[in-house]
Amino acid sequence: MFIQQEFYLWKLTYDLVIGQDFQVLHMNTEEGEVWLEKGSKWKTHVVRLKHKQINWRSELKRDVEATYEQLKNNRQLFRGGKVHLHSLYISEHPPVDEWEDITEQLPDSKIPTRLYYLSDSNKDKEKSRFYDTVGLNEPLIDQHINEQEMEAMIPYIKQQVVSQDRTQKKRMQSLFEFGKPRITYVLLMLNILIFTYVEWKGDSTSVLTLIEFGAKYNPAIISGEWWRIATSMFLHIGTLHLLMNMFALFYLGTAVEKIYGTWRFFVIYMLAGIFGGVASFMLNPHVAAGASGAIFGLFGALLYFGVQHKRLFFRTMGWNLLFIIGLNIVFGLLVPQVDNGAHMGGLIGGFLASALINMPGQKNKKLQSSAFLLYLIILGAMVFMGATSIFNGEQTLSQVQETQELNQKEAYDIVIEKTTAALDDPGEYEAELLFNRSYAYYQTEEIDRARKDLHAVIDLAPDMAEAHYNLALLYQSEGELEKAGEHAATAVDLKPDQEDFQNLNKELQ
Numbered sequence: 001m002f003i004q005q006e007f008y009l010w011k012l013t014y015d016l017v018i019g020q021d022f023q024v025l026h027m028n029t030e031e032g033e034v035w036l037e038k039g040s041k042w043k044t045h046v047v048r049l050k051h052k053q054i055n056w057r058s059e060l061k062r063d064v065e066a067t068y069e070q071l072k073n074n075r076q077l078f079r080g081g082k083v084h085l086h087s088l089y090i091s092e093h094p095p096v097d098e099w100e101d102i103t104e105q106l107p108d109s110k111i112p113t114r115l116y117y118l119s120d121s122n123k124d125k126e127k128s129r130f131y132d133t134v135g136l137n138e139p140l141i142d143q144h145i146n147e148q149e150m151e152a153m154i155p156y157i158k159q160q161v162v163s164q165d166r167t168q169k170k171r172m173q174s175l176f177e178f179g180k181p182r183i184t185y186v187l188l189m190l191n192i193l194i195f196t197y198v199e200w201k202g203d204s205t206s207v208l209t210l211i212e213f214g215a216k217y218n219p220a221i222i223s224g225e226w227w228r229i230a231t232s233m234f235l236h237i238g239t240l241h242l243l244m245n246m247f248a249l250f251y252l253g254t255a256v257e258k259i260y261g262t263w264r265f266f267v268i269y270m271l272a273g274i275f276g277g278v279a280s281f282m283l284n285p286h287v288a289a290g291a292s293g294a295i296f297g298l299f300g301a302l303l304y305f306g307v308q309h310k311r312l313f314f315r316t317m318g319w320n321l322l323f324i325i326g327l328n329i330v331f332g333l334l335v336p337q338v339d340n341g342a343h344m345g346g347l348i349g350g351f352l353a354s355a356l357i358n359m360p361g362q363k364n365k366k367l368q369s370s371a372f373l374l375y376l377i378i379l380g381a382m383v384f385m386g387a388t389s390i391f392n393g394e395q396t397l398s399q400v401q402e403t404q405e406l407n408q409k410e411a412y413d414i415v416i417e418k419t420t421a422a423l424d425d426p427g428e429y430e431a432e433l434l435f436n437r438s439y440a441y442y443q444t445e446e447i448d449r450a451r452k453d454l455h456a457v458i459d460l461a462p463d464m465a466e467a468h469y470n471l472a473l474l475y476q477s478e479g480e481l482e483k484a485g486e487h488a489a490t491a492v493d494l495k496p497d498q499e500d501f502q503n504l505n506k507e508l509q
Contacts, residue, residue, distance in 0.1 A: 002092075006032060007150040008123065008141065009051045009090045010157040015139040016047065017164050024165040029158050039311040044083045045134050046071060053091040060095050060117075068113055085113040086130060094119040172312055178360045179261035184253030187269070188246055191291060194234050195242050205238045207287050207405045215289040216280055218398055222387055229277035230270075235289035245291045252298040259305055264357050271375070272297020272350035278379055279345020282386035285397040286339075293342040297350025299325050304354035308362070345382070349375070389427075396422050396429045403436040407443075415440040431461040435470075442474060450474060465494035469501055476508065484508050 013034050016022040025035040025046070032051030037044060048067055054060045064087055071085055094117050114133060116126045131138040145153075195204060202209035211217045214231030221228050236242040257265040276293020302321055306313030328343060355371035358364060399422045403415045419437040426433050438453035451474055457467040468491040475484035485508040491501045 003147045003150050003154075004120070005051055005090050005092060007154055007157075008118070009034070009049055010154055010161070011139075011141045012088070012090075012127070013049060013161055014157050015141075017161050019139060020136050022047065023168055024161070027161070027165065029162075034161075040135075042082060044311075045086060046083055047086045047088065047134075049088045049090065051090050053093065054089060054095055055093075057095050057097040060089070064113070064115060068111065071111060083111050085111050086116065086134065087113065088116045088118060088126075088130060090118045090123070092120050094121070175309065175312065176255075176258055178259060179257050179265070181254040181257040182262050183266050183269070184249065184257050187253065187291075188249060191234055191236065191242065191246060191249075195236050198235065204236060204242075207401050208409065210235060210237065210287055210289055211402060215287050216277055217287050217402075218281060218285055218386070219396075221281060229274055229281065232277055232289045233273040233291050233294055236291070237289055241290060245295060248295045249291060249298075252295060252302075256298045256301045259359075260301065260354070260357075261360055264360070265301075267357055268297055268301050268350055268353045269294045271353035271356070272300060272346045275349025275352070275375070275379060276342040276344075276346030278382045278386065279349075280339050280342035282382040283341030284339050285389075287398050287401055288339050288342065290339070290342070292339065293346030293349070296328075296343045296346035297353065300347045300350025300352075301354040303347075304351050305359070308359055348378070352378075396425070396427050396433065400429050400432040400436065403433070403440075407436060407439050410443070412440040412443050416444070431457045431464060431467075434460070435464065435467055438467075438470065442470070447474065447478070463494055465491045465498070465501065468494065469498075469504065472504060472508070476504075481508060 009032055013036070016036050016038075017024060020038065022036040022038045022045075025037050027034050034049045036047040036049070038047075039045075050063075052063075054063065067087055068085065071083070114130075116130045118126045127141075128138055198204045198209060198213050202212070204210070211220070213235055214228050215235050216228050216232040217225075236245060253265070253269075256268065260268065273291065273294030276296060280288050280293065299321070302317065303325075306317075306321075325347070329340070331338060352371050352375045356368055356375060358368055399418060403419050403422075406412075406415045406418070416437055419433045419440070422433050423430065423437075434453045434457045438450045438457065441447075441450035441453060451471070454467050454471045454474065457464060458471070461467070468487040472484045472487035472491060475481070475487065485505075488501065488505040488508050491498070492505045495501055
């Protein structure tokens with residue numbers, strides 16, 4: 001009789017794996033125990049088949065509870081859907097006492113659990129109940145063959161199941177090994193070489209150097225230098241910025257290029273970088289540079305992979321990836337220096353680019369065409385909103401940064417020229433532009449113009465301590481000590497911790 005139950009176990013397993021597309025989680029051919037799994041939308045059915053004779057309810061209850069705990073402890077393998085556990089016992093005789101209500105007495109009900117006891121007297125009925133519950137077409141199992149034939153067929157059935165299991169695992173593994181990370185290493189070297197060259201020629205943290213080498217500089221982009229959206233992807237602001245991005249590119253790039261292949265990876269990287277750059281143009285008025293948008297596009301590519309392969313995604317990288325993305329979003333919102341627009345733009349752009357080219361071996365013209373149109377529509381909308389400064393405040397902020405650094409480099413004539421041009425449409429930064437120009441005027445000995453600009457600054461921004469301090473210095477140089485003292489005192493009142501302000505105020509008292 002033992003042979004009959006073993007045969008029944010493996011025929012059920014064969015049908016579920018070969019006929020119903022269940023995946024093998026664990027299989028012990030010697031002990032007669034098989035764990036299977038199949039996902040359907042946001043539901044996962046986990047099936048445990050066990051060939052075991054159980055005589056008493058208490059023994060069955062312990063085994064069911066152990067099975068439940070084992071699944072609960074491995075719950076992370078099935079994230080992404082509601083898990084339903086089905087325990088099937090196949091034996092000659094049922095327990096001598098009642099067993100049907102055992103699952104109702106489990107310690108908790110986080111995982112819905114059903115028990116099926118397929119004894120010789122009711123195995124067809126229990127089999128039908130199982131297939132109806134899971135929503136599968138019930139197979140016919142020929143039981144009219146003799147035990148010798150059953151015994152001869154069992155190794156063949158086992159081999160078919162094992163072979164199918166290996167095929168499934170190879171197919172899943174192949175999804176992560178489609179390509180080799182060639183372009184990733186090229187991009188790493190290119191970014192490092194460009195950074196080294198920029199440092200050799202200037203200072204990668206200098207606004208002027210960044211603008212010179214192609215950083216995202218909104219006024220220049222509006223003037224027609226749209227190529228900056230692409231070139232800014234290969235510039236980095238300081239060594240730490242480079243190291244962080246290259247570290248992320250190494251790990252994400254190799255993973256994404258293996259999944260999508262070389263040319264798909266390159267398309268995703270570039271389209272995501274451009275999308276992120278335009279998003280930064282729309283939302284961020286500062287001078288910006290870095291591969292962050294393109295790198296976040298690789299996150300988007302992995303998310304698209306997750307949409308196409310939900311079960312595998314949540315079993316491998318899913319929740320960890322979502323946590324990292326969420327952490328980066330929160331970090332970007334809390335730290336003002338982070339270009340969150342480029343990050344989120346790159347994430348969305350990478351997802352759309354992945355849908356546009358699709359996974360290797362997959363074609364969906366409707367989906368790909370829709371992704372292409374959506375990419376262009378959103379990109380065009382961001383260009384329009386960036387050019388009209390709807391979301392990013394005033395474009396003159398980057399000109400304030402530029403002229404401030406030009407003053408530090410003593411390029412006073414250029415400062416006067418740029419600030420005068422920017423003051424035709426200063427927006428919210430008129431006071432800052434006037435302040436930078438007043439300093440340039442003072443250094444070029446155009447004292448009257450410097451004084452006029454500083455008074456205009458104070459009228460616009462009476463709390464700007466630096467304007468009062470500079471005006472105090474100007475009046476001191478002209479011998480008007482009373483006026484100088486008034487402005488020095490005001491500067492100290494506004495910023496009492498500034499040592500230079502305190503020293504000048506004491507000197508004028």
